[in-house]
Amino acid sequence: MTNQTRRQSLAILGGGAFALLANRASAAVAAPVPGNNPIITNAFTADPAPLVHNGRVYLYVGHDEAHGQQLFNMTEWLAYSSEDMKTWTSHGAIMKPTDFKWAVGDAWASQVTYTNGKFYLYATVQHDKSDNGKAVGVAVSDSPTGPFVDARGTALVGNTKTTPNGLRPWEDIDPTVFTDTDGTSWLAWGNGQCYLVKLKSNMIELDGEIHTFDLPDYTEGPWLHKRGELYYLTYAGMDKEKHAENIAYATSHAITGPWTYRGLITGTAQNSFTIHPGIIEFKNQWYLFYHKATLTINGEAGATGRRCVCLDYMYYNPDGTIQAVVQSEAGVSLPPKAL
Structure with a gap:
């Protein structure tokens, strides 16, 4: 050479x-740095619903599968879990809308709760033509990661309410379940109007009157939690100037109200018309889950039909009000504030 x-x-x-x-x-x-936003990067995900169980956080999301200009193509719910809020384990699909024999599709917002030794999944689906509109189904499992099976054989909440304009096919969406310290469980839901009803102890039947709440700019996505003696109703409100959703909340000394509006927790979501809150306390720290649309997977950029779940610390003021949460990229990769 x-x-x-x-x-x-x-x-x-x-x-x-x-x-x-x-x-x-x-x-x-x-x-990705563990704890950075978005926290789930292997799929487009939306409508986060966290559950704390046995020292672990389980996260339930809808799987956004829209391509191109599609909107809200969602055929299954996914589950993830974490012990530290930073590293998330995927458990795959836990149920599809068509596992409800009376449903024809649309894996919209859901939530899982643990009661009576079982896990109950409350989920939004599209009902078949016998009750043409969105409906709330309830499924049950012995495991937080499923499989979940229809617990009733019929919808828990169907599109049976009427307005002066007739049937509202988008009204019965976004169920959230809250179990109070006395063991009583409550179901809230609704688009355009927020509804609340007590559940029977079997968790698959309604019990008593349906309460209706008028909340400023309420759109959808209610979430109930309690801190001390104060109840919190968090929801997706409407920013009339931006024509997109933000996260607002109200408080009450009774689960049935009256509710006092307290303002915004976040502004609108980046690149997404919708936003959806989920709130938990885990290891003495409060967290806010939500979604935006900043993730790119396989060359497809985020959009309202391709969202991504995020997570930030949440803090309270001495009077019980919630401090504004800035939607960050660092998420929980950094330590929380010293209190």
């Missing part, structure tokens, strides 16, 4: 080594 050939070979090798090192450096930069 001549000196010139040797120099050319070394140059080629050097260039290849440089490219390899550059690729490794790029991969290192691109690697």
